[in-house]
Amino acid sequence: MAEDPTVQGSPLTVPRHVAIIMDGNGRWAEAQGLPRAEGHAVGAESVRQVARACRALGVEALTLYSFSTENWSRPADEVGALMTLLHRYVLNERGELLDNRIRFRAMGQLDRLPPFVREPLFELMEATDTPEARMDMVLALSYGSRLELTDAMRALASQVARGELDPDDIDEGAVSAALYCPDLPDPDLLIRTSGELRISNFMLWQLAYAEIYVTDVAWPDFRRPQLEQAFRAFGARQRRYGLTSAQLSQD
Secondary structure, three states: OOOOHHHOOOOOOOOOEEEEEOOOHHHHHHHOOOOHHHHHHHHHHHHHHHHHHHHHHOOOEEEEEEEEHHHHHOOHHHHHHHHHHHHHHHHHOHHHHHHOOEEEEEEOOHHHOOHHHHHHHHHHHHHHOOOOOOEEEEEEEEEOHHHHHHHHHHHHHHHHHOOOOOHHHOOHHHHHHOOOOOOOOOOOEEEEOOOOOOOOOOOOOOOOOOEEEEOOOOHHHOOHHHHHHHHHHHHOOOOOOOOOHHHHHHO
C-alpha cells in the first residue's frame, strides 16, 4: 500500500491515544536472510524510538500490540525468544521510562507469562506509576480482545449475581469500565505496519471510532518519520462520528 502523497502538506495532528499493531518483524528478518528472532530484536528498538517520539510530540497514551493469545501457538523457540526479549526490555528500559516520565502498563492474561518475565514486569509497572508521569505506555501481552470482552462480561455478571448491579443499568459506560484499562481514552488512531488489512482481535470495543492507518513499512523500519506521516494522514481525516460533513461544518 503506497503512502498517500497528498498528506505531506497536512498539519502534524497529534492524537490523544495511539494504538499500534506492530506487524512484520519475522517477515522483515526472513527477507534479509536473518532468523525471525532478529526481526523481533530490531523491532524492540522501534518500540523505544516510537515511544520517545510519542512522548516528545505530546501523545497521552500509546498502546502496543506486543503478543497475542494466539501467539502462544507459534514455534516454541520463537515464543522463547520473544519472552527473553521482553525480559531484557523490561530490565533495560527502566531508566528510559522514568527519565521520560512514561507510565509503563500491561494488559492481557499476564498470569500466562513465565515468572522471569512477569515479576520484573510488575515491578516496572509499580516503579513508573508516579504522579509525574506524562504518558501511558501499554503493552498488550498475552492479549486478545474477545478474551477481554469475555472477562468484562464475566465481571459484570458477578456484580449482578452479588446484587451490586441491576442488569438494566448495564450500558456502554458499564462495559467500558469493566475492560482492562478503563481509565484510558479510546484510541483516536490505529496504526498497522507491514500492510495487513485486519485488526487481529485487538481492542475491538475501544477502536469503534478510531481512524485506521495502514503502511507497508514493516515494524523494524517504523520510526519517528513514519509515525509523523501517520499523524499527518490522521490530520487530513474528518472524524464524523456518524454525523454528516454538513453537520460538522454547522457546528
